[in-house]
Amino acid sequence: MTLIYGHRGAKGLAPENTLASFQACLDAGVQRCELDVRLSRDxxxxxxxxxxxxxxxGSKARVKNQTAAELASTDVRHAGPSWPVPCTIPALAEVMAxxxxxxxxxxxxxxxxxxxxILIQAIARLCEQFGLNDKVVLTSSSHTVLxxxxxxxxxxxxxxxxxxAWLDPVKTAQRFQCSLLALNWSLCIEKRILDAQNAGLHVSxxxxxxxxLMRQLVQYGVDSLITDFPGLASATLGSP
Structure with missing residues (x-):
């Protein structure tokens, strides 16, 4: 069974990476999510x-120069989709709770x-606090981060x-002892998917x-899909 992850919650339905977006993902019956994190000034x-x-x-401010409280008062509906009430930037702890x-x-x-x-130690503390150590994978394209x-x-x-694909994604993932390989869909050729899975990697x-495209990638054998429309993916594939 191919699993479904909501991209930044349900990015196609609600402002991305907000509590509204994550709730929209859950409301669609999808119990897995992908989200992005950064470190605030504090x-x-x-x-x-x-x-x-x-x-x-619509602001020139950089996230790393803003406190978590300042970010929590910033309405991020500028990029759409339209939403009737303000949506702000949550702390990861809020989302986990x-x-x-x-x-x-x-x-x-x-x-x-x-x-x-600092960031990874903080995430680790949150995972421990919320009992999520076995429910989280830390992903990145940055070798420094991994x-x-x-x-x-x-x-x-x-x-x-x-x-x-200019650096072999499978070999790079193995180098950092990864358990998951999140591939841009355009890189999902059958041989690469099979090579990754033979190396013990979950391919997302x-x-x-x-x-x-969802159906094609399922035929190719991917383990999971990350989508802006989790409800659509669930309906298309017949399961969350």
């Missing part, structure tokens, strides 16, 4: 994809090793996010919003 783990607020809030997902792909964006240590995760939180599973394809 070293809190906040849930946001971009390094700045331009796309989401409010959303009973059965599995989480937590993507850590590129950052310095010093900040990666290496730091190996050192700072070896008990948490890791995943490589691969958008390009992103971002898959077209029903025909």
């Amino acid at each position: 070293h809190q783990v906040v849930v946001i994809h971009d390094a700045d607020l331009k796309r989401l809030a 409010a959303c009973p997902f059965e599995h989480w792909q937590i993507e850590i964006k590129s950052l310095s090793r010093k900040r990666a240590v 290496r730091t995760a190996m050192q700072q939180a070896p008990h948490l599973k890791r995943g490589l996010v691969a958008e390009y 394809a992103w971002t898959v919003n077209d029903p025909a």
Whole structure:
């Protein structure tokens, strides 16, 4: 059975990476989510994809220069889809407390090793606090982040996010002792999927919003799909 992960919650239905988006994913019957995290100025783990607020809030402010409280008062409906009430940037702790997902792909964006240590240690504390150690995989395209995760939180599973094939994604994932390989859907050829699975990797394809493509990737043998429309994926594949 191919599993479904809601991309940034349900990005196609509600403002991405917000509590509204994660609730929309759960309301669609999908119990797995992918989300992005960064570190605020006061070293809190906040849930946001971009390094700045331009796309989401029309502001030039950078996430790393804002406190968690400032981010929690920032309305991020600028990028759509339309939503009737303000949606703000949540702390990861808020999302973990409010959303009973059965599995989480937590993507850590590129950052310095010093900040990666702080961020990963903070995530590890939250996973312990909420009893999620066996329900989380820390994913990144950054070798610095993956290496730091190996050192700072070896008990948490890791995943490589691969958008390009110029470095062999399977070999790179093995180098960092990953259990998951999150491939851009365009990299999902049958041989690469099989090679990854033979190496013990769970293959997750992103971002898959077209029903025909969903069915094709299932035929190719991917283990999971990451989608902006979890309800559509569930209806297309017949299960969450």
